[in-house]
Amino acid sequence: MSKPTTDRADKQRIAESLEPIVTEAHELATTLGLDPYPVNYWIVDYDEMNALVAYNGFQRRYPHWRWGMTYDQQQKQRQFLGGKAYELVNNDDPAHAFLQESNDLADQKAVITHVEAHADFFANNQWYGLFADDPNAARMLASHANRIESYMEDPSIDREAVEKWIDNVLCLEDCIDQHRPFSTVEDWLEEPSMASDIEEKLEELDLSDEVLGQVFNEDWLESQRDEDGAVTFPTEPERDLISFLRTHGRQYDDATEKAVEFEDWQREIIELLRREAYYFAPQKMTKVLNEGWAAYWESIMMGEEGFAEENEFIHYADHQAKVLGSPGFNPYKLGKELWEYVENVTNRRAVVEALLRVEGVTWRNFHDRIDLDRVHEALAPAAMVDRIRSDRLDSLDGDDPRIDGDALERARDGEIDVDRFPWKLLTYEGMAERHYSLIKPQHRGFLKRISQGTVERIARYLFDDSRYGSVDEAIEAVNHTAGWDRMYEIRASHNDVTFLDEFLTQEFVEEHSYFTYEYMETTEDYRVTSTDVEDVKKKLMLRFSNFGKPTIVVEDGNYNNRNELLLAHQYNGVMLDVQQATQVLERVFELWGHPVNLKTITKELSENDIEVARRRDSEPTPEEVGKLLRYDGEELSETELPWEDVSHLAATDIDYDTKPEEWLA
DSSP states (O other), X not given: OOOOOOOHHHHHHHHHHHHHHHHHHHHHHHHTTOOOOOEEEEEEOHHHHHHHHHTTTOSOOOOOHHHHHHHHHHHHHHHHHOOOOOOEEESOSSEEEEEETTSOHHHHHHHHHHHHHHHHHHHHOHHHHTTOSSOOHHHHHHHHHHHHHHHHHOTTSOHHHHHHHHHHHHTTTTOSOTTSOOOOHHHHOOSOOOOSSHHHHHHHHTOOHHHHHHTSOHHHHHHTBOTTSOBOXXXXXXXXXXXXXXXXXXXXXXXXXXXXXXXXXXXXXXXXXXXXXXXXXXXXXXXXXXXXXXXXXHHIIIIISOOSOHHHHHHHHHHHHHHHTOSSOOHHHHHHHHHHHHHHHHHHHHHHHHHTTBTTOOXXXXXXXXXXXXXXXXXXXXXXXXXXXXXXXXXXXXXXTTBOHHHHHHHHTTOSOTTTOGGGGBOHHHHHHHTOGGGSGGGTTTTTTOOHHHHHHHHHTOOOOOOBXXXXXXXXXXXXXXXXXXXXXXXXXXXXXXXXXXXXXXXXXXXXXXXXXXEETTTTEEEEEEOOHHHHHHHHHHHHGGGGSOOEEEEEEEETTTTEEEEEEOOSSOOOOHHHHHHHHHHHHXXXXXXXXXXXXXXXOOHHHHHHHHHTTSOOOOEEEEEEEEXXXXXXXXXXXXXXXXXXXXXXXXXXXXXXXHHHO
């Protein structure tokens, strides 16, 4: 049984007590270099939090059974498994974050610092900009809810028909082109609606002669026909399946057993749900990056800067241990470890570059000439940034770039509690030196682990010919902000796939004991198969490419010149679940109005293959076979295809670099 709902007065009291904490957390975040959206914090009770989790962090969503199912799962997880919703924040400007009133103060502080980092990520990662430069998601989703509710309440429309239509579209919510900036279907549309006679359809559109001459001219019409004269489209495989169906699809009418035009409400619901899919896509594409980013800065603020006070620290340590130690694949843990690795590698490179400029030091004699233990000690932050106390203010230099001169004056006037908030006297440069990663106890030894080969590679690209007379002089010149500066650059442009592809290394895999495992056909169990970085990377890539879902594209909207839809599964070594694929084809049929086909590749093994491999103490090699699944509205058929019909679907060397070209210029 849930506790009684907190009344409004109690929530107001809690909110007022947290206001100073929110202010301090935001100031600390900006001092560390974060640039977050403004955040509105809301105090909610247990049931309200469950509802918000079900609604993906928003207070208004369209009516649908999925929300109730998610609410029930969240409630049972808390009741029976001890799960706890620590934080909930949505991507909006301003962002909205929800604090559960029953959480302890240490939990609330952890959530607030975590949220400030999320809000920074939302505001500055370019993948979020693909949806909208100035998002107002809460208003958009509430508007969608109102629109769909109006259709459900319309006496001329069957409510069950609306719910079924939503189900049809939702099974395709990840079948969008998330690497392309969002545009409405009207902007996306470059081809006419499906028709057996395309010229006749153009006449129905009543377009001007100018448009017909410039866009839909004879050359264009001819390009839409194959060698047999049949209309074929699209000219290239189309990833945005929802847009394609919204533009070219028809609903299947059971009464007439024919495809008929969509109702206006059906077409609008497709577009509304498509818009929501594009809004949530960046969050799915950056789960590791975003959660790791928030966990990293939360740890800096709560632990290293003492935002958790002494009597709260043990509770906070338990809080973070639960988050980072949760079983299964953990994006918080992987993300935080990768961000720390990027920081350490960048800082190590900056140190090695400086040391390679010392007179007489080369990559060949680096390990003989340089005492890395002494270097490690010399990298420790200066006392003026590491040990700030109220009784040492006279020793601080307000003109030093690491010290905030205005804050120092206010501290000397007693306006700042220096012993409680020493960071208030520091600039970004001072904070970077104060939290320099290479001298932290958990990273001790990272500098010494650098290999001769890595030193050689750094030296190869060392174009600056300035030299230092001693090691001490070189260490003095090291830029302490290098690691954070690089992290902020990465935060701006990467998603999970590009992040893992570029920064996951063999050193990281070995340091954190990552490995791959496979199901063994001969022993009928799972075995560790590799600790090689390329294998680990591939497994992780498969989890994040296209949100970890199969990539399905439209190959032909007039397959075999019969108005049938031909979809293709871009096979990456992982087979489709035929049962699930069948259920999806049934839904797509409702949105197309004609039979739907799907090309894919399957792996086939005979019992004899497995037995032979078992006797040889090896694993059998499956045969890859092309398949065509076809659903005609009543039954599913499956036929084998010649390899030449599916060879283009088989992945050979997958290019995971999905950053738009303009970002790489």
